[in-house]
Amino acid sequence: MAAVESRDNQVVAAAPLLAELADIVGAAHVLSDPDLVAGYVTDWTGQWRGAAAAVVRPGDADEVAAVLAACHRAGWPVVPQGGNTGLVGGSIPMEGEILLSTTRLDQVETVDPVGRTIAAGAGVTVARAQAAARAHGLDFGVDLASRESATLGGIVATNAGGIRVVKHGDTRRQVVGVEAVLADGRVLTRWKHLAKDNVGYDLPGLLTGSEGTLAVITRVLMRLVVPATETQVALVGVLDVGSALTLLDRLERAGRTLEAAELMTADGIALVRAVHGLRAPLSEDTEFVLLVEVSGGTLAEVLAEAPDLVIDAVVEPGPARRLWEYREAHTESISAESATPPLKLDISTPVGELASFLLGLDADLAALDPAPRAITFGHLGEGNMHVNLLDVPDDRREELTDLVLARVAAHGGSISAEHGVGRAKAQWIGLSRTEIDIDVMRSVRAALDPAKLLNPAILPS
Ligand SMILES: Cc1cc2nc3c(=O)[nH]c(=O)nc-3n(C[C@H](O)[C@H](O)[C@H](O)COP(=O)(O)OP(=O)(O)OC[C@H]3O[C@@H](n4cnc5c(N)ncnc54)[C@H](O)[C@@H]3O)c2cc1C
Numbered sequence: 001m002a003a004v005e006s007r008d009n010q011v012v013a014a015a016p017l018l019a020e021l022a023d024i025v026g027a028a029h030v031l032s033d034p035d036l037v038a039g040y041v042t043d044w045t046g047q048w049r050g051a052a053a054a055v056v057r058p059g060d061a062d063e064v065a066a067v068l069a070a071c072h073r074a075g076w077p078v079v080p081q082g083g084n085t086g087l088v089g090g091s092i093p094m095e096g097e098i099l100l101s102t103t104r105l106d107q108v109e110t111v112d113p114v115g116r117t118i119a120a121g122a123g124v125t126v127a128r129a130q131a132a133a134r135a136h137g138l139d140f141g142v143d144l145a146s147r148e149s150a151t152l153g154g155i156v157a158t159n160a161g162g163i164r165v166v167k168h169g170d171t172r173r174q175v176v177g178v179e180a181v182l183a184d185g186r187v188l189t190r191w192k193h194l195a196k197d198n199v200g201y202d203l204p205g206l207l208t209g210s211e212g213t214l215a216v217i218t219r220v221l222m223r224l225v226v227p228a229t230e231t232q233v234a235l236v237g238v239l240d241v242g243s244a245l246t247l248l249d250r251l252e253r254a255g256r257t258l259e260a261a262e263l264m265t266a267d268g269i270a271l272v273r274a275v276h277g278l279r280a281p282l283s284e285d286t287e288f289v290l291l292v293e294v295s296g297g298t299l300a301e302v303l304a305e306a307p308d309l310v311i312d313a314v315v316e317p318g319p320a321r322r323l324w325e326y327r328e329a330h331t332e333s334i335s336a337e338s339a340t341p342p343l344k345l346d347i348s349t350p351v352g353e354l355a356s357f358l359l360g361l362d363a364d365l366a367a368l369d370p371a372p373r374a375i376t377f378g379h380l381g382e383g384n385m386h387v388n389l390l391d392v393p394d395d396r397r398e399e400l401t402d403l404v405l406a407r408v409a410a411h412g413g414s415i416s417a418e419h420g421v422g423r424a425k426a427q428w429i430g431l432s433r434t435e436i437d438i439d440v441m442r443s444v445r446a447a448l449d450p451a452k453l454l455n456p457a458i459l460p461s
Pocket of ligand 1: 085212
């Protein structure tokens, strides 16, 4: 892209490309009016506010291919965007890139109840994929609180996790095939309804988690799962992380299948209650609250046999939305309560390290002056915690990120468990990957997108 010094210069430089893009997708789907573009260039957290030469909304894969080919000829970078619910700033253009929105790729094509797959456009939301699967007595294997807006292309591009990983694995485990457009406009199709297919490299697996840097995903073929017929949900007050993990172990050994296992703290529950006006879920206040959903038997008897672990508990038959609300309202309540965009650090440690990591982190944060307000919650089964620091001024974000991620690295963890690297974590990637690893990633990227036009500012740059 030509050096852009001001918005006026940028408009002039982009004009011929935008005219070409309007010919491809129709003028109504090339947005450059700042008022129309504003919502696309601000991320969900409010931390990232960028600028795009235009928002382009192709209606099918052919149009995506033509748009990318035109941008490639013009040497103009492109940032793909789905539902814009990402939490690491990866979907936000910051320097006048073209923002390619996939929201019009919104066809649920087929649900195959025999092969248990769904074929759909990348812009279909998770909630719509779930509804389509449920109409056939099946379910979609990924679920997360952003389901109404997050798209299938987005969850594949970020390899999203969510609340069902403990049962079904992450998004990568659900991907059977993809159609994706490469930076130069060529369409890559790996689309076979096969449970086993070992011909060469796993390219759908490679695109999963590539955060818009290797291709624009236009269609996905994803696995569906058989839902549990009956589930039970409990909120369980426990003394510490070790007790919560031991309880999960006992539930599994008692023949229960874990459908979800989420950990919250007393501070997190208090914050959600204040924002949503909810009653205390348990009669006793405990340092940690475990939300557990199981199938394959009741919860009450296993909990009753664990008085050494359970301080207090409430059990309801699934889906128990009333109990889930305490967990699902965390992300949004934290945003509502923080005076600045919350500093969100999605990390994982080996499960056995989680307790000592959290104790160490508490001590690190308490030693600071002023100590930041922290709310930590997350997916206990995978050792994946979301560390949220509230009211952090801009000039402390880097120092605090350094501190948390250094502790993660010291416990052998990952600086990004499920949200990706995006812009937010790019400078810390070396804490989780070796130089050679990063070098190989750069080579893969250079092979697929030598001019580095797709989401150029994120992942290894
Ligand atoms: C309330 C809330 C709860 C959340 N809970 C979870 C959770 O439990 N687990 C979890 O993992 N995440 C969670 N998230 C984060 C977010 O929802 C996921 O990262 C989701 O996968 C993003 O999907 P999206 O369609 O919004 O993608 P976007 O935000 O639009 O984009 C995310 C990244 O993917 C790229 N991208 C998007 N679409 C495409 C495409 N078609 N082709 C190529 N690249 C593309 C973008 O360039 C960007 O880098 C949550 C977010 C919110 C707001």
